[in-house]
Amino acid sequence: MPKLKDQNKVNAIHRAAIELVTKTGFSGLKMAEVAKKSGVATGTLYVYYKSKEALINDVYLVTKEEIAGAIINPEYLKETFYETFKAMWYGYFGYCLQYPEKMLFVEQFIYSGYISEINIAKADSNFEPLDQFLIQGQKNGDIKEMDVEIIKAHLHGSVHEIVKMNVRGDIRLEEDGMHTCFNMAWDGIKT
Amino acid sequence: MPKLKDQNKVNAIHRAAIELVTKTGFSGLKMAEVAKKSGVATGTLYVYYKSKEALINDVYLVTKEEIAGAIINPEYLKETFYETFKAMWYGYFGYCLQYPEKMLFVEQFIYSGYISEINIAKADSNFEPLDQFLIQGQKNGDIKEMDVEIIKAHLHGSVHEIVKMNVRGDIRLEEDGMHTCFNMAWDGIKT
Amino acid sequence: MPKLKDQNKVNAIHRAAIELVTKTGFSGLKMAEVAKKSGVATGTLYVYYKSKEALINDVYLVTKEEIAGAIINPEYLKETFYETFKAMWYGYFGYCLQYPEKMLFVEQFIYSGYISEINIAKADSNFEPLDQFLIQGQKNGDIKEMDVEIIKAHLHGSVHEIVKMNVRGDIRLEEDGMHTCFNMAWDGIKT
Amino acid sequence: MPKLKDQNKVNAIHRAAIELVTKTGFSGLKMAEVAKKSGVATGTLYVYYKSKEALINDVYLVTKEEIAGAIINPEYLKETFYETFKAMWYGYFGYCLQYPEKMLFVEQFIYSGYISEINIAKADSNFEPLDQFLIQGQKNGDIKEMDVEIIKAHLHGSVHEIVKMNVRGDIRLEEDGMHTCFNMAWDGIKT
DNA sequence: AATGAATGAGATTTCATTCAT
DNA sequence: CATGAATGAAATCTCATTCAT
Numbered sequence: 158m159p160k161l162k163d164q165n166k167v168n169a170i171h172r173a174a175i176e177l178v179t180k181t182g183f184s185g186l187k188m189a190e191v192a193k194k195s196g197v198a199t200g201t202l203y204v205y206y207k208s209k210e211a212l213i214n215d216v217y218l219v220t221k222e223e224i225a226g227a228i229i230n231p232e233y234l235k236e237t238f239y240e241t242f243k244a245m246w247y248g249y250f251g252y253c254l255q256y257p258e259k260m261l262f263v264e265q266f267i268y269s270g271y272i273s274e275i276n277i278a279k280a281d282s283n284f285e286p287l288d289q290f291l292i293q294g295q296k297n298g299d300i301k302e303m304d305v306e307i308i309k310a311h312l313h314g315s316v317h318e319i320v321k322m323n324v325r326g327d328i329r330l331e332e333d334g335m336h337t338c339f340n341m342a343w344d345g346i347k348t
Numbered sequence: 349m350p351k352l353k354d355q356n357k358v359n360a361i362h363r364a365a366i367e368l369v370t371k372t373g374f375s376g377l378k379m380a381e382v383a384k385k386s387g388v389a390t391g392t393l394y395v396y397y398k399s400k401e402a403l404i405n406d407v408y409l410v411t412k413e414e415i416a417g418a419i420i421n422p423e424y425l426k427e428t429f430y431e432t433f434k435a436m437w438y439g440y441f442g443y444c445l446q447y448p449e450k451m452l453f454v455e456q457f458i459y460s461g462y463i464s465e466i467n468i469a470k471a472d473s474n475f476e477p478l479d480q481f482l483i484q485g486q487k488n489g490d491i492k493e494m495d496v497e498i499i500k501a502h503l504h505g506s507v508h509e510i511v512k513m514n515v516r517g518d519i520r521l522e523e524d525g526m527h528t529c530f531n532m533a534w535d536g537i538k539t
Numbered sequence: 540m541p542k543l544k545d546q547n548k549v550n551a552i553h554r555a556a557i558e559l560v561t562k563t564g565f566s567g568l569k570m571a572e573v574a575k576k577s578g579v580a581t582g583t584l585y586v587y588y589k590s591k592e593a594l595i596n597d598v599y600l601v602t603k604e605e606i607a608g609a610i611i612n613p614e615y616l617k618e619t620f621y622e623t624f625k626a627m628w629y630g631y632f633g634y635c636l637q638y639p640e641k642m643l644f645v646e647q648f649i650y651s652g653y654i655s656e657i658n659i660a661k662a663d664s665n666f667e668p669l670d671q672f673l674i675q676g677q678k679n680g681d682i683k684e685m686d687v688e689i690i691k692a693h694l695h696g697s698v699h700e701i702v703k704m705n706v707r708g709d710i711r712l713e714e715d716g717m718h719t720c721f722n723m724a725w726d727g728i729k730t
Numbered sequence: 731m732p733k734l735k736d737q738n739k740v741n742a743i744h745r746a747a748i749e750l751v752t753k754t755g756f757s758g759l760k761m762a763e764v765a766k767k768s769g770v771a772t773g774t775l776y777v778y779y780k781s782k783e784a785l786i787n788d789v790y791l792v793t794k795e796e797i798a799g800a801i802i803n804p805e806y807l808k809e810t811f812y813e814t815f816k817a818m819w820y821g822y823f824g825y826c827l828q829y830p831e832k833m834l835f836v837e838q839f840i841y842s843g844y845i846s847e848i849n850i851a852k853a854d855s856n857f858e859p860l861d862q863f864l865i866q867g868q869k870n871g872d873i874k875e876m877d878v879e880i881i882k883a884h885l886h887g888s889v890h891e892i893v894k895m896n897v898r899g900d901i902r903l904e905e906d907g908m909h910t911c912f913n914m915a916w917d918g919i920k921t
Numbered sequence: 922a923a924t925g926a927a928t929g930a931g932a933t934t935t936c937a938t939t940c941a942t
Numbered sequence: 943c944a945t946g947a948a949t950g951a952a953a954t955c956t957c958a959t960t961c962a963t
Contacts, residue, residue, distance in 0.1 A: 182461035184375035198928045265459055270376035303528045306519045311532050314509030318501035328497045337494045341502050345536030389945040566757035567843035580924040652755035685910045688901050692891035693914050700887030701880055710879045719876045723884050727918030771949045
């Protein structure tokens, strides 16, 4: 969490960190480069964060919140479970396609050696409503009965890997392809 | 690839590297620690590999081959597509459950900043037969029509995330749970 | 020397610098901490002093003057050399007991790497009358014949070390102990 | 304490650190300079010590032991308390004259901000025999009755300040001067 | 004058790699 | 081949000082 103010700078620093991690991995993330890319002096990074670790953890937290927002959105509430789920899935898939760096950052973070357990828990709490939604779907007989964590893992694992393929250029996702992906997701979990 | 011989040492070095990467990520992998954990001197690492990058790439290649072997196995060939697929899926899932460090190593490698493109291609070539198998399934109308890469991404993304949950202790997979996971996978891709 | 005015702030800055030096040494003295402890902004320190060195030198000079005043005091002039000396010694000892931070600051200053030779000489000039007094004592046969600088070194070295013990809590000085200390001092220099 | 070996290097590092501290104070001690002066690479310093603080603490400990050896020496044991004390005093005074850097290092260390309490206690334990000797002298009525710590403080405070004067060139100690200094010391503590 | 965020030179520390033994 | 102490380039971090407000 930033010590002081100037949200513009905080944003620029976050953006720089995320992009650099995506390009070179956590091992390649250098404070000097973050500084340069975000247009501040190295010392300034330490005005906002007490260490590289703190910076990375903050980026994680903020990004996770953003991701939660891409899934959990009042506009996505529809008549049926299916329709709501579909809106959420497309929300998430679209987010990942648009911001694959953020998706990658978050994914790699957990195995980066920079984890703060407290932050993980804090970040996870943003997804509470999603859990509730899925549990309701199970009660209504819409989707398979099993640990909600597994369902979420199955769903986002699939999304992530597909988006990664797309980013790497190994595939080229068309409108159609996306729908088939959704069908795989839905067919997998529906009863 | 190792410069010289003594397969025992090579194995010990691989094991150490994999375990350490899982614990601290690539950013945290230190040659000194690899040496200590594998019971050799730092200098010795450079007898076997010309650099950290070379070591990591070799571990990647060897592990990818091992993984391919866990999926593509003559014993898994059955009467029907479904049965063969099932055997393969369980083969992979079982491998990941048993060696999550290897699964994680391989997964993170691509975004580690240590990639050698040549190695990636070489590693991927091991999975050719799997592609053929899936394409045949599509021709036969067993599974959905779409880019095979996407199907693979969908499947292994799901497996990885579920295994990671299990490793972290967020869920506890029983015999039953595994079957439901398989059903999610199969229901997702079947026609 | 302060650039401008507001004696309250100057005093607060001095106090802060002295206390911090006592706690962490000159190597640990940070302008940011001086600012915080004295209740001003870092920038303000540079309104009053052109550099850290200038600040430290000013504190040194002012404190040395204060110390001279604790020793050289018209009220201390008595009938005999012994009585005057005794009054001075108690004056100095009492001062050091009351302001050990100032004593320590001054003591460490010389080896701090922040010395300005001019300031040292200026500070020393305050002690001229003490030199005269001691020389007179030698002429009268009250105290041993030897370089006055040595006598002063002997006396204040003793006082400082005893006070430091007391500050550290290694000893607990009572009224009695102080008298014995004085006797050590006097017996050492008397003829 | 050194991690590994090569006592030559350890000695060179110690010597460099002591000389540099004497010249520029603790604030001026730079690892790069210690490395250069002792003829090793900066990295090598960290092979021997885990931090600047550890290095400084080790120098302190070793130097304190050396100092204890300069005072507590079987050859100094004489017929009378007076004679033994005299030998010890000259031993210490001589040591300080010969190695003023070490004396200064030790003196400044305590207020350097680099103290490790454990080390202080460990270093002090070397002086146990001296305490015993002084206590015996009090029992025999040779010297004044008072806390031994105060006597030691009085004595070494005097020695240090006189030696410092000499080093600075403010005085020039002759054979004679030294004897007078001893007389001040002895007259001060004798009964 | 006063502020405190921003700076960047410079310090400490790390770690992949080398090399004498 | 094996070793591990030594290296030094490069990274992280600090902090005196500046400067826009």
